Amino acid sequence: MSIERVANAQPLVLRRLGQSVGTSGFYEACLALMAELVSHDGEWIVVYSRVARPRTLRFELTPYPSVAIDRDHVLSTYELGYYRFDPFFHYWQNGGDPGVVGMHEIPVPPSKENTYLTDFMPITRMADDIALLLPVIDHECVALTLDRSTTFSDDEFDLLRNIYPLFAGLNESHLKAASWNEEQMEMAETSTPLDFGSAVSSFTNSGFTPRERDIVHLILGGFSNDAIARRIGISVGTVRNHRKRLYAKLDITTERELFSLFLGHLADLDPSALV
Numbered sequence: 001m002s003i004e005r006v007a008n009a010q011p012l013v014l015r016r017l018g019q020s021v022g023t024s025g026f027y028e029a030c031l032a033l034m035a036e037l038v039s040h041d042g043e044w045i046v047v048y049s050r051v052a053r054p055r056t057l058r059f060e061l062t063p064y065p066s067v068a069i070d071r072d073h074v075l076s077t078y079e080l081g082y083y084r085f086d087p088f089f090h091y092w093q094n095g096g097d098p099g100v101v102g103m104h105e106i107p108v109p110p111s112k113e114n115t116y117l118t119d120f121m122p123i124t125r126m127a128d129d130i131a132l133l134l135p136v137i138d139h140e141c142v143a144l145t146l147d148r149s150t151t152f153s154d155d156e157f158d159l160l161r162n163i164y165p166l167f168a169g170l171n172e173s174h175l176k177a178a179s180w181n182e183e184q185m186e187m188a189e190t191s192t193p194l195d196f197g198s199a200v201s202s203f204t205n206s207g208f209t210p211r212e213r214d215i216v217h218l219i220l221g222g223f224s225n226d227a228i229a230r231r232i233g234i235s236v237g238t239v240r241n242h243r244k245r246l247y248a249k250l251d252i253t254t255e256r257e258l259f260s261l262f263l264g265h266l267a268d269l270d271p272s273a274l275v
Contacts, residue, residue: 013032026171027144028058030144031058035146037159038146038159041126043062043145044059044146045142046088048093048143056078066149087106088101090106099161102128102157124147129147130156199262200220203216208249211232211242212246
């Protein structure tokens with residue numbers, strides 16, 4: 001039945017997954033197949049490390065989530081500290097294995113459990129998370145996670161667990177084919193976590209106006225143009241104009257290039273200076 005469900009998934013989703021092996025879009029394509037198979041309200045891609053804080057690569061809501069959710073508030077709350085209470089982060093740091101894991105299956109110390117369930121989960125308005133953990137390097141994994149305002153069923157867990165070998169095999173092929181995230185993972189190869197605000201300030205300490213520094217910080221924090229405009233009280237058009245000017249200063253044209261420059265900057269820094 002599981003293989004039939006995969007075979008019946010949208011052909012375009014399966015085609016993109018096959019084409020993505022060895023490219024930067026591989027984990028997005030894996031998540032797209034998960035999303036096709038299991039109904040949900042939110043999608044996350046997070047890199048968990050045993051020696052550093054998690055890094056959120058993606059958090060998006062479905063076009064019509066079953067409950068009203070403030071995406072930017074959820075993401076910023078997580079990034080500003082609630083990642084410390086993330087059950088999946090706790091699971092991985094304590095020697096958890098790759099595979100399919102449910103939030104409520106993870107034993108968490110009462111102090112952390114109370115904080116996550118009583119403080120963070122009401123912000124997300126979700127009742128359950130299900131994560132598919134794929135190993136990347138010795139101490140890290142990529143977690144593809146679906147959120148929902150109702151609990152996931154045993155059948156849904158069984159479906160993902162039955163097809164996990166498919167994801168695992170593709171992941172092995174992907175890692176062999178790609179020079180995967182050598183730059184992106186540079187931050188996590190040290191046991192000294194970076195202070196994100198200090199790192200961005202270091203990156204923008206010359207050649208930027210104060211407003212451009214603010215906008216770079218928010219772009220690197222995952223905020224959209226609309227969210228940036230609301231956060232600092234300017235129009236979306238003004239945000240776009242600031243983006244064009246700062247991209248011109250950096251001789252780049254895309255947000256992806258901005259992240260690449262930032263990661264290259266981090267690779268040349270002493271992390272202990274930014275704690």
